Amino acid sequence: MLVIATFFIGGGIAHFALMDFFVMAMPDYLGYHKELVIISGVFELLGGIGILVPQTRLLAGYGLIALIIAVYPANVYMAMHPELYADIPPKFLYIRLPFQFLFVWFVWFAIFPERAARKLTASA
Template sequence: MPAIPLLLIALFFLIGGIAHFALTDFFILAMPDYLGFHRELVLISGVFELLGAVGILVPSTRKLAGWGLIALMVAVFPANVHMALHPEAFPSIPVWLLYARLPLQALLIAFVWWAIHRKAPR
């Protein structure tokens, strides 16, 4: 059975990936205007979240999936910045939370990196 950190990461990205399909319009609002193909990018990122959620649980794909999730988090960071800079588009989310997500994303990246590089307990 995978370690608890890997299960937490998988659950987080499984929920996020499903949300990209269930709440597509919300995620489209988060897309910066300078990017095109908003719907397609939201759906593609959802697919990669789901792939990463599964891949991180499989020992043979764990590191690749982890690095893929890290790359995905870096790629979607502009959307998080866009949300923080345009809180009026997200009235149900407190402004402080929109800004708190920015450093929290760095912590999540570090957590994924740690989880894929840690030695399994004996």
């Protein structure tokens, strides 16, 4: 749980500390790049904090999974345009794509106790 929280809190902070990089990663077809980077950074922070709190873990987990899915097009965009990211080896841009599914699984696994408890409560 702590690893997931640290990962997302760190990512959220990075959205603000390295905003230009994240703006550059936004696909051309989306508008409001800076605003979307800010929004995704805030949600990463909230999700990372929320997953640590038992009362908000389930909602935070679902939110983080939605966020991972929502930012996936930016990851694909980066892989399709490696020339825009000269400091990042193109292999890394492609290799990280399947890791997004692994991140979803990690979050899903982290919220398992809350999902199981909810099912037990609902069936009682």
